[in-house]
Amino acid sequence: MSEIRFTNVKQLPSVHLLGSGNPMCAGCGGLEALHQVYDILGANTVFVNAAGCMTLLAVYPFTPFRGSWLYTAMASAPAGAQGIRDALDVLKERRGLPPGEDMQVVVLTGDGSAYGMGLSATSGAIERGLDFLYLCYDNEGYGNTGQQASAATPHGARTATSLSGIGFVGEKKPLFDIWAAHRPPYVATVIGSEPLDLARKIEKAKAIKGPRLIIALSPCPTGWDFDPQESVTIGKLAVNTGIWPLKEYVDGKVVHTKIPRRRVPVTSYLEAQGRFAHLFKPQRNEAVLAEIQAKVDAYWAGVI
Amino acid sequence: MYRIRFHGRGGQGMKTAGRILGTAFFREGYEVQDAPRYGAERRGAPIFAFVRADKNPILERGIIRRPDLAVVADDTLAPVPAAGVLAGVDAHTLMLINTHEAAETWRQRLALPGRVLVLPASAEVEDRAALPQVGAACAGAAARLVGVIGRDALERAIRQELGHLGEAVLADNLAVALHAFDLMADEAGSLTERPPQIADAWQPPDWIEIPFEGADISAPAIHGALTSELMQTGLWRTLRPVIDRDRCNRCWWVCSTFCPDSAIRVDGEGNPHIDYDHCKGCLVCLAQCPPHAIRAVPEHSEQGGGA
Numbered sequence: 001m002s003e004i005r006f007t008n009v010k011q012l013p014s015v016h017l018l019g020s021g022n023p024m025c026a027g028c029g030g031l032e033a034l035h036q037v038y039d040i041l042g043a044n045t046v047f048v049n050a051a052g053c054m055t056l057l058a059v060y061p062f063t064p065f066r067g068s069w070l071y072t073a074m075a076s077a078p079a080g081a082q083g084i085r086d087a088l089d090v091l092k093e094r095r096g097l098p099p100g101e102d103m104q105v106v107v108l109t110g111d112g113s114a115y116g117m118g119l120s121a122t123s124g125a126i127e128r129g130l131d132f133l134y135l136c137y138d139n140e141g142y143g144n145t146g147q148q149a150s151a152a153t154p155h156g157a158r159t160a161t162s163l164s165g166i167g168f169v170g171e172k173k174p175l176f177d178i179w180a181a182h183r184p185p186y187v188a189t190v191i192g193s194e195p196l197d198l199a200r201k202i203e204k205a206k207a208i209k210g211p212r213l214i215i216a217l218s219p220c221p222t223g224w225d226f227d228p229q230e231s232v233t234i235g236k237l238a239v240n241t242g243i244w245p246l247k248e249y250v251d252g253k254v255v256h257t258k259i260p261r262r263r264v265p266v267t268s269y270l271e272a273q274g275r276f277a278h279l280f281k282p283q284r285n286e287a288v289l290a291e292i293q294a295k296v297d298a299y300w301a302g303v304i
Numbered sequence: 305m306y307r308i309r310f311h312g313r314g315g316q317g318m319k320t321a322g323r324i325l326g327t328a329f330f331r332e333g334y335e336v337q338d339a340p341r342y343g344a345e346r347r348g349a350p351i352f353a354f355v356r357a358d359k360n361p362i363l364e365r366g367i368i369r370r371p372d373l374a375v376v377a378d379d380t381l382a383p384v385p386a387a388g389v390l391a392g393v394d395a396h397t398l399m400l401i402n403t404h405e406a407a408e409t410w411r412q413r414l415a416l417p418g419r420v421l422v423l424p425a426s427a428e429v430e431d432r433a434a435l436p437q438v439g440a441a442c443a444g445a446a447a448r449l450v451g452v453i454g455r456d457a458l459e460r461a462i463r464q465e466l467g468h469l470g471e472a473v474l475a476d477n478l479a480v481a482l483h484a485f486d487l488m489a490d491e492a493g494s495l496t497e498r499p500p501q502i503a504d505a506w507q508p509p510d511w512i513e514i515p516f517e518g519a520d521i522s523a524p525a526i527h528g529a530l531t532s533e534l535m536q537t538g539l540w541r542t543l544r545p546v547i548d549r550d551r552c553n554r555c556w557w558v559c560s561t562f563c564p565d566s567a568i569r570v571d572g573e574g575n576p577h578i579d580y581d582h583c584k585g586c587l588v589c590l591a592q593c594p595p596h597a598i599r600a601v602p603e604h605s606e607q608g609g610g611a
Contacts, residue, residue: 020532026565026585063530065530066529
């Protein structure tokens with residue numbers, strides 16, 4: 001693998017490939033990650049988009065992309081990617097498609113698809129060694145339809161379908177671990193609020209062949225209930241509280257790429273979002289808050 | 305049948321306005337339909353809510369194409385095509401606009417064929433997407449314009465629809481809605497039902513027949529790149545970020561990297577430029593700018609409108 005290109009924030013692209021004018025919400029954390037990822041992958045990228053918020057990116061005849069986009073049902077984006085990869089390979093072998101015109105095949109799905117409905121198709125694609133990159137924008141719920149709970153919803157979050165006193169009673173599914181257990185060449189977590197870390201990982205993934213899977217935590221002003229201008233601030237809090245560990249699985253090992261020196265209490269992250277307001281008002285739910293903090297502490301105790 | 309259409313932005317309470325008015329009608333013995341309509345869930349996006357009320361069973365369904373009353377909670381929606389404020393508005397339609405400007409100004413500006421009334425906009429607010437209780441005000445005013453809804457029915461409808469939000473929120477909304485109800489006293493009953501349409505009188509639209517084409521021609525295929533740039537998402541903005549050139553220290557283009565919408569371009573000298581045709585006004589740039597060189601200006605004052 002080539003040397004890492006991005007050692008300094010000043011090397012990040014200042015010209016962006018993703019077109020403006022798309023209908024994502026103002027302050028969308030998923031779009032934040034996507035536009036940074038696209039800048040690194042380059043224009044020779046074809047997106048295979050499962051149903052979700054980002055379906056709205058390319059509503060005929062409008063597209064923010066510079067190349068092709070394929071829309072699939074929620075469960076079948078990796079299957080769509082297989083078809084495109086195969087077609088490109090046939091073109092290369094039989095029609096002499098020049099290497100410069102080959103494309104990165106990128107699956108783009110939300111957490112509803114990645115953590116739930118599309119997990120089986122992803123598992124199959126990894127098993128077949130499909131040469132593709134999976135980008136999951138994870139806003140921890142079915143955001144496009146009003147933030148119903150998904151398999152990515154964290155414990156204690158209020159969603160349209162989690163109205164109990166403590167919010168969502170379940171736990172966020174450990175998708176990173178599930179993907180890594182398939183032993184693909186590359187799995188990573190990223191977030192748009194850490195653009196240098198994101199750029200390094202995408203640059204690394206871009207040079208690898210085979211299944212490469214990326215989860216981008218995507219602060220969601222609409223579904224998480226905060227002012228759009230706080231989107232990046234909340235992303236940084238997710239990292240600095242240790243709630244969203246930035247890490248990668250490569251060569252069979254998990255490496256943390258940014259370990260918060262002194263972790264901020266999780267309440268700073270939770271308190272900033274309306275979806276956790278019930279844990280603070282009318283009175284603080286100390287038990288749930290302590291439980292969330294304890295889980296984060298236990299995670300990092302196993303890391304450091 | 306009464307057909308009332310509410311126009312607002314996500315977050316302004318149009319769905320609630322429709323529910324309050326629908327419930328008030330119901331309390332006065334009407335058959336009622338009320339439904340909101342929105343595309344993707346998005347704060348600030350154009351939202352419609354529809355209310356139909358009749359003494360007889362309502363057999364109509366779907367969106368209201370020809371309203372008797374169109375309530376516009378946010379006058380910045382008027383130029384937004386997707387908001388459809390003017391759709392089906394004719395000489396019979398009464399328009400109620402929440403605005404700082406005069407009714408006559410709006411009548412001329414939009415070439416409205418029918419009557420226009422103004423709901424005086426509340427005190428200056430920075431962010432139009434957070435107009436306080438505007439939904440309740442619209443519902444209260446509409447209820448009076450209809451003329452068949454009593455003050456008591458309106459109050460009980462609001463208690464029923466907003467009671468779960470707690471006493472403070474309820475009290476604020478009640479005050480605003482009843483104030484709007486009282487403001488419209490002189491116009492009570494201005495809203496009239498459209499005479500029923502008779503099927504025999506129906507004329508086919510003056511349309512153009514397009515010949516059927518095979519799937520190879522008619523199936524959607526986009527061959528142009530970046531066509532989304534034809535969409536002016538700048539119209540969403542309620543607050544406008546403005547860069548103070550003296551304070552900008554031409555850093556590593558933090559604002560451009562963090563702008564989710566690729567709406568900040570950096571020129572050869574490292575100066576950022578905001579593309580106001582596409583900036584949605586999320587203000588992530590303002591929140592992240594290291595030297596605080598970006599400030600927010602209310603969009604309506606920047607456009608020369610407003611108070």
